[in-house]
Amino acid sequence: MTSDQQILESPLAPKQTRLEELWQLFKQNRLAILGLIIFVFFLISAVIGVILTSGQEPVFDPAMIRLQEKLLPPLTRPNIETLQPAEIPTLGIYLFGTDDLGRDVFARMLQGAWVSLTVGFVAVGISVLVGIFMGGIAGYFGQGHLRYDQIIVSCVLITGGIFLALSETYTGIGVLIVGHAYIFFSIFSKRILAKRTLPKWFNLMHKGAISIDTIIMRTVDIMLCFPTFFLILTVVALLPASMYNIMIVIGLTSWMGTTRFVRAEFLSLREQDFVTAAKALGVGNFRIIFRHMMPNAIAPVLVSATIGIAMAILTEAGLSFLGFGVPPPHATWGNILSDGKRFIFDAPWLTFIPGIAILIVVLCFNLFGEGLRDAMNPKLREKG
Amino acid sequence: MKNLLSVQDLKVYFRAKDQVARAVDGVSFDIRPGETVCLVGESGCGKTVSALTILRLIPSPPGEIMGGRVFFNGVDLLDLDETDMQKIRGNHIAMVFQEPLTSLNPVFTIGDQIGEAITIHEQVEPEELRERCVQLLRDIGIPSPEQRLKDYPHQLSGGQRQRVMIAMALACNPDLIIADEPTTALDVTVQAQILNLMKSIQQKASMSILYITHDLGVVANIADRVNVMYAGVIVEMGDTYQIFQNPRHPYTQGLLASLPGRSRRGRRLHSIPGAVPNPAFKPPGCPFHPRCSFAIETCKTRFPEMCKHGEGHLSRCPVLD
Numbered sequence: 001m002t003s004d005q006q007i008l009e010s011p012l013a014p015k016q017t018r019l020e021e022l023w024q025l026f027k028q029n030r031l032a033i034l035g036l037i038i039f040v041f042f043l044i045s046a047v048i049g050v051i052l053t054s055g056q057e058p059v060f061d062p063a064m065i066r067l068q069e070k071l072l073p074p075l076t077r078p079n080i081e082t083l084q085p086a087e088i089p090t091l092g093i094y095l096f097g098t099d100d101l102g103r104d105v106f107a108r109m110l111q112g113a114w115v116s117l118t119v120g121f122v123a124v125g126i127s128v129l130v131g132i133f134m135g136g137i138a139g140y141f142g143q144g145h146l147r148y149d150q151i152i153v154s155c156v157l158i159t160g161g162i163f164l165a166l167s168e169t170y171t172g173i174g175v176l177i178v179g180h181a182y183i184f185f186s187i188f189s190k191r192i193l194a195k196r197t198l199p200k201w202f203n204l205m206h207k208g209a210i211s212i213d214t215i216i217m218r219t220v221d222i223m224l225c226f227p228t229f230f231l232i233l234t235v236v237a238l239l240p241a242s243m244y245n246i247m248i249v250i251g252l253t254s255w256m257g258t259t260r261f262v263r264a265e266f267l268s269l270r271e272q273d274f275v276t277a278a279k280a281l282g283v284g285n286f287r288i289i290f291r292h293m294m295p296n297a298i299a300p301v302l303v304s305a306t307i308g309i310a311m312a313i314l315t316e317a318g319l320s321f322l323g324f325g326v327p328p329p330h331a332t333w334g335n336i337l338s339d340g341k342r343f344i345f346d347a348p349w350l351t352f353i354p355g356i357a358i359l360i361v362v363l364c365f366n367l368f369g370e371g372l373r374d375a376m377n378p379k380l381r382e383k384g
Numbered sequence: 385m386k387n388l389l390s391v392q393d394l395k396v397y398f399r400a401k402d403q404v405a406r407a408v409d410g411v412s413f414d415i416r417p418g419e420t421v422c423l424v425g426e427s428g429c430g431k432t433v434s435a436l437t438i439l440r441l442i443p444s445p446p447g448e449i450m451g452g453r454v455f456f457n458g459v460d461l462l463d464l465d466e467t468d469m470q471k472i473r474g475n476h477i478a479m480v481f482q483e484p485l486t487s488l489n490p491v492f493t494i495g496d497q498i499g500e501a502i503t504i505h506e507q508v509e510p511e512e513l514r515e516r517c518v519q520l521l522r523d524i525g526i527p528s529p530e531q532r533l534k535d536y537p538h539q540l541s542g543g544q545r546q547r548v549m550i551a552m553a554l555a556c557n558p559d560l561i562i563a564d565e566p567t568t569a570l571d572v573t574v575q576a577q578i579l580n581l582m583k584s585i586q587q588k589a590s591m592s593i594l595y596i597t598h599d600l601g602v603v604a605n606i607a608d609r610v611n612v613m614y615a616g617v618i619v620e621m622g623d624t625y626q627i628f629q630n631p632r633h634p635y636t637q638g639l640l641a642s643l644p645g646r647s648r649r650g651r652r653l654h655s656i657p658g659a660v661p662n663p664a665f666k667p668p669g670c671p672f673h674p675r676c677s678f679a680i681e682t683c684k685t686r687f688p689e690m691c692k693h694g695e696g697h698l699s700r701c702p703v704l705d
Contacts, residue, residue, distance in 0.1 A: 272486060273486040273487040274488055274489045276487075277479070277488070278489070279439075279441055279473065280439055280441060280474065280479040280481075281474035281478070281500070281501050281504060281555075282470045282475060282505060283470075283474075283504055284470060295489075295491040295492075296489070296490065
């Protein structure tokens with residue numbers, strides 16, 4: 001053993017974790033660094049913003065109306081004589097001016113930053129979760145087939161559910177019982193049926209009808225066919241207006257890209273030796289998918305998520321601009337822009353400030369995402 | 385002695401569009417507790433498929449177990465459902481793979497991976513888990529194991545990675561380790577270290593090893609008994625001495641003659657003419673007959689039975705009987 005140890009104390013590979021290596025590569029891309037800095041700045045100001053603009057007596061009150069102070073350009077001092085003490089802005093100056101109701105645009109921008117941030121992150125979080133789940137299933141179990149009887153039973157169960165929803169209670173329960181009876185039967189009948197010769201139709205029912213991969217990936221194709229923005233508009237018009245509905249709707253209409261990425265990664269990862277090795281250790285399927293394979297497949301997902309956040313912020317701003325977004329008293333960058341467009345010649349700052357904020361944030365997310373992609377992709381690395 | 389593992393007439397076929405590749409076509413062998421059995425053969429003769437089938441890791445489709453039984457401690461593994469099979473894997477039968485470079489997950493530290501091998505099958509406190517991981521690394525001869533636990537696979541050398549793989553296989557004290565060419569990707573000095581390591585572990589823990597290799601030098605070093613495989617069937621089995629001193633199948637003889645030896649220096653190396661048949665188009669009769677210099681007319685039509693040559697020494701060649 002001692003001789004073995006001497007041999008093994010030979011020089012080792014340089015001590016550098018993957019994260020350090022990634023940072024080394026990322027650092028070289030100046031635009032991406034700029035993106036990261038603005039991203040962090042945006043993050044901090046959004047978090048500070050929500051703290052300072054919410055509560056009973058916020059430091060910056062975005063809803064404070066001062067009609068005598070309306071449409072003041074940026075960096076004007078308030079006219080202290082006409083204002084109540086409570087109405088004087090905390091900074092003693094209207095940093096971004098005031099809007100048509102005399103509200104402080106700076107406070108409204110701070111409040112809107114938090115909306116943009118949460119909509120971006122939560123919507124992308126939803127879409128990434130759904131995408132990883134669907135892509136993981138399609139990539140790992142994709143070769144498996146759903147059988148005819150499984151499809152028929154799920155249709156029966158769904159019909160039962162619809163009957164119940166239409167308050168046809170007895171029919172609904174009846175249909176559900178039929179469906180469950182079949183499931184029960186197929187679980188416990190394996191041993192009984194094993195030795196008998198079965199009728200032809202029964203074997204046909206147990207044949208694979210459609211592969212799981214086909215179902216999921218064709219669903220992705222169908223979802224991609226819809227013009228997303230108009231789909232969101234339709235859904236938002238039907239749902240009660242709230243920030244959470246918008247997050248969920250944006251999330252549920254943008255998971256398709258992630259699904260494709262994850263599936264593609266999984267198809268190649270599935271054949272890797274370490275997956276077989278994990279199976280040989282007795283690791284279960286879902287643990288293999290989510291603990292062993294997912295961290296290896298996360299890189300492209302992360303990149304598309306960063307760019308996805310930019311898209312979600314843009315979508316939310318667009319919805320708010322059209323008046324379908326977060327309901328009015330709450331400020332978002334989209335509805336500040338929308339409110340300001342009526343005064344674009346008298347008070348251009350009302351449109352320019354939120355517009356430029358959206359532009360900068362979306363741009364920095366894109367730059368950051370692309371920098372991340374370049375650093376993670378060894379093929380692009382050599383060219384640069 | 386009772387067999388630990390008994391493979392009986394195992395058949396594994398792979399289905400492509402319109403052809404069937406009979407990768408394993410009636411393989412039978414036994415492993416007794418505490419012994420090392422080698423499965424020897426050329427690339428593509430079905431060694432790895434047989435090993436994966438024991439653990440039921442054949443991807444299906446396209447692979448399909450067409451027949452046979454695999455008894456492990458008296459239980460037929462092919463009858464178990466997936467949850468019971470997961471309890472066998474790693475816990476009772478562990479496997480060491482050929483490529484230490486790709487068999488470790490690149491995103492986890494080796495401590496995580498060895499730890500997982502334990503926690504999958506046992507409930508262990510975090511501190512005890514850490515101690516056991518350190519002990520395992522110490523057992524397999526990795527220096528300063530406490531620091532190594534935090535290393536990622538790419539920070540280790542090939543030999544060290546293979547040691548880590550062995551540590552993971554040993555984690556739950558299995559009864560049987562299947563080693564699928566564990567030294568093929570390593571250079572000769574490291575190979576010798578790994579072989580010595582496996583031998584010493586086996587003596588300490590009295591476990592059985594099914595060692596798959598194409599390297600007869602390794603076989604001579606490690607095996608108690610040898611099964612020679614050709615085109616999905618076992619053509620000769622016996623203990624190591626019998627196989628090396630008195631090979632009774634033309635294929636085994638050919639393999640042994642192909643070894644470079646010191647006494648034959650300067651002479652042309654022997655090679656078996658032809659190549660391994662495509663598993664989808666095996667010749668009828670004895671699968672080796674197109675390459676065999678002893679082949680007679682019956683070899684072309686009749687699949688040979690096992691002939692006995694001595695205690696436990698069987699060969700599938702009636703001509704050399």
